Amino acid sequence: MEIDSLPNGTAASPGPTLGPGPTAATTPPSSKLSHLADSLKLEHQFLRVPFEHYKKTIRANHRVVEKEISSVINGVSEAADRDNMSSDDAVNHLSSLVSRLQGLKRKLEEGSKTEHLQAQRCRARLDHLESADVESLSEWNNTRVNRILVDYMLRMSYYDTAVKLAESRNIQDFVDIDIFQEAKRVIEALLNKEVGPALAWCAENKSRLKKSKSKFEFQLRLQEFIELVRAENNLRAITYAQKYLAPWGTTHMKEFQRVFVTVAYKSTTECATYKVLFEPKQWDYLVDQFKQEFCKLYGMMLEPLLNIYLQAGLSALKTPYCYDDDCTKEDPLSQEGFRKLAMPLPYSKQHHSKLVCYITKELMDTENPPQVLPNGYVYSTKALEEMARKNDGKITCPRTGLVCNFTDLVKAYIS
Numbered sequence: 001m002e003i004d005s006l007p008n009g010t011a012a013s014p015g016p017t018l019g020p021g022p023t024a025a026t027t028p029p030s031s032k033l034s035h036l037a038d039s040l041k042l043e044h045q046f047l048r049v050p051f052e053h054y055k056k057t058i059r060a061n062h063r064v065v066e067k068e069i070s071s072v073i074n075g076v077s078e079a080a081d082r083d084n085m086s087s088d089d090a091v092n093h094l095s096s097l098v099s100r101l102q103g104l105k106r107k108l109e110e111g112s113k114t115e116h117l118q119a120q121r122c123r124a125r126l127d128h129l130e131s132a133d134v135e136s137l138s139e140w141n142n143t144r145v146n147r148i149l150v151d152y153m154l155r156m157s158y159y160d161t162a163v164k165l166a167e168s169r170n171i172q173d174f175v176d177i178d179i180f181q182e183a184k185r186v187i188e189a190l191l192n193k194e195v196g197p198a199l200a201w202c203a204e205n206k207s208r209l210k211k212s213k214s215k216f217e218f219q220l221r222l223q224e225f226i227e228l229v230r231a232e233n234n235l236r237a238i239t240y241a242q243k244y245l246a247p248w249g250t251t252h253m254k255e256f257q258r259v260f261v262t263v264a265y266k267s268t269t270e271c272a273t274y275k276v277l278f279e280p281k282q283w284d285y286l287v288d289q290f291k292q293e294f295c296k297l298y299g300m301m302l303e304p305l306l307n308i309y310l311q312a313g314l315s316a317l318k319t320p321y322c323y324d325d326d327c328t329k330e331d332p333l334s335q336e337g338f339r340k341l342a343m344p345l346p347y348s349k350q351h352h353s354k355l356v357c358y359i360t361k362e363l364m365d366t367e368n369p370p371q372v373l374p375n376g377y378v379y380s381t382k383a384l385e386e387m388a389r390k391n392d393g394k395i396t397c398p399r400t401g402l403v404c405n406f407t408d409l410v411k412a413y414i415s
Contacts, residue, residue, distance in 0.1 A: 040129060046147075047125055048299035049176050054118040060204070061111035068104040072097050124173040147174050152306040154180040157187070176298075183294050190287050193227070195220045198290060208297055216293045218248045219286060222259050226277055230267040237263060307341060314342040326399065330361065359383040359398060371409040375402045378412060 075097050079085060085093070132140045146169045153162035154177065166175050182201075189197040202209060202217040209216065221244045228237035241260055249256050259277060267278040276282075295302050314333065322333035322342075332338045355364040357380035364370040370378045377397055387395055388406040396403050 040132065043129060045300055045305070046129070046174075047122070049179065050118060050121045050125060052298045053176075053179055054115065054122060056205075057111070057114055057118055061108070061115065064107055064111070065104070068100065068107075072100055072104075075100075121173050128174060143169070143171060143174070146171055148305045148309065150175040150177075152304045155304045157184070159184060179298060183291070186290055186294075187287055190283055190290065193283055195224050195286075198286070201290075205297060209293065212293075212296060214293055215252065216289055218245075218252055218255075219289060221245055221248070222255065223282060223286060225259060226262065226282070229262045229265075230278060232266070234263050310338070310341055311345060314338060315345045316348050318342045318345055318347050320347060328358075328361070357383050359387075370412040372412050373397055373402065374404055374408055375400055381411075384409065 075093070079090065079093050128143075146165065150162045150166050150171070153159070153165065154175070159177075159180065162175070162180075163177055166172050166177060186197045186201050189195070198220050199217065202220065225237055225240055225245060228234075228240060241256075245256055245260070258273070262274050262277060265271065265274050269275055269278075292302060294300075301308065317331070317333060321327060322331055323339065327334045333342060355370055355378070356362070357364055357368075357370075358377075359379055360383045362368060362380060362382065364378075364380045368380050368382045371381050371384050372378050373395065375397060377399055384395055384406065393406050394403055395406055395409065
């Protein structure tokens with residue numbers, strides 16, 4: 001969706017008008033329109049996620065229909081080919097097929113209802129984007145902040161809090177709670193060292209994962225093999241490897257060989273090459289890998305939206321001074337959380353130097369020039385004059401405690 005920016009001022013009409021033209025007070029500023037247009041460009045995920053979910057549901061329903069219809073047709077063909085079937089057997093067989101068709105009808109109704117709800121969600125999000133204009137920009141941005149917060153909570157596994165915030169702001173159609181609930185079941189199972197739900201998720205999305213050349217299912221199978229070795233059930237582990245790991249041999253032979261050698265070792269081995277395979281952090285690795293595959297499947301960004309927006313602001317504030325021990329508390333980067341978030345960002349480019357007084361936090365310029373103490377520290381004239389007035393002409397450096405006379409100061413010049 002594109003929004004054409006309006007020119008500044010009022011253009012003259014080529015022909016007669018029926019009333020007074022728009023004034024500068026009623027014409028939306030072009031800067032606000034440009035800002036709004038740029039904001040809407042960041043809403044790719046907002047539309048992509050429900051659309052991918054909608055397509056996934058359609059594909060799943062289609063597979064169910066094909067499977068059931070194929071079974072019914074095969075059942076009819078089988079009955080038609082049997083010449084010696086009695087009337088009672090035929091009635092029972094047809095009744096079974098009718099029951100199966102009735103079950104298919106119920107599944108189709110449920111699937112249709114689900115598709116309808118997801119289509120409504122896509123429409124609600126499109127309408128929400130189309131409703132964005134300069135007059136309601138403040139309210140629209142408030143909704144966006146709430147959406148970003150819910151997204152962050154869901155990614156950090158604060159599901160209950162995310163649900164309550166979405167309900168209190170009435171933005172259920174604008175957030176992806178049901179999709180993250182799907183991920184929640186898999187993540188909790190992996191944290192409990194269970195691969196069953198994750199393997200079921202892989203089977204459900206097999207074609208998409210294969211298309212993206214994902215190795216997540218292979219990693220799950222490797223971990224399940226490792227757990228059998230850990231339990232010293234080597235015979236079952238070998239059988240498992242033949243059934244589930246051997247098919248991956250053509251593409252992941254080195255990894256397969258490395259893991260298979262653990263049959264000759266115990267989980268208590270001190271050999272670094274194989275000891276790492278038995279460490280608990282392997283499960284954490286599977287959780288991280290699942291999150292990546294999950295985000296890729298639904299077209300989500302790997303980073304939470306909140307982090308991305310915060311980094312955009314921090315990139316303009318990050319300077320080498322922010323990481324000094326005497327960084328002022330007013331600087332957001334004095335907090336460890338913001339420092340960690342800004343770590344991969346480059347320092348902001350400062351075209352013009354700005355000196356800010358450590359004492360008053362005011363800008364030092366020609367009206368309030370900087371003064372240099374004998375120890376080399378610089379403060380504003382205004383702050384030092386106030387200090388000297390209260391202390392009989394004495395100046396005390398707030399950083400080092402040095403005491404000197406006001407007459408000992410040297411004026412610094414900004415070039």
